[in-house]
Amino acid sequence: MEDMRKRFALYGFGFLMGIGLVFFFLGGKNASCNWFPNDRMLKIIRSKHIQYSDNLDDAINTKKIDSADINNILIYGDIDFSKSQTKNNPCRKYLIHGEKDKKDISITVKICDSIATIENLVLK
Secondary structure (H helix, E strand, O other): HHHHHHHHHHHHHHHHHHHHHHHHHHOOOOOOOOHHHHHHHHHHHHHOOEEEEEOOHHHHHHHOOHHHHHHHHHHEEOOOOOHOEEEOOOEEEEEEEEEEEOEEEEEEEEEEEEEEEEEEEEEE
């Protein structure tokens, strides 16, 4: 019984040291794990330089939607992979669904090397 207490004490001590080291090394970093394809692709899109196509200027100028709404969709949106062109070379296109004020919004994003272009916006 005494031997078992020592084992649990050593295990607990090692476990706490391991947790402390993980927090020490990863605590100051903005580390995240995006396991799902939707989250990974949205993070890749957000890491690119984002441009807006000319036909989006009308929607933005009439105040139907603004860049904050588009950024919100790029954070919380859902990519429709079945309607996206994921295998195009060199640029891929993704259809992303989101919402603003309980209205559905769909945007089409074209991703090339270091640029993501918001090409189309449909406000339903």
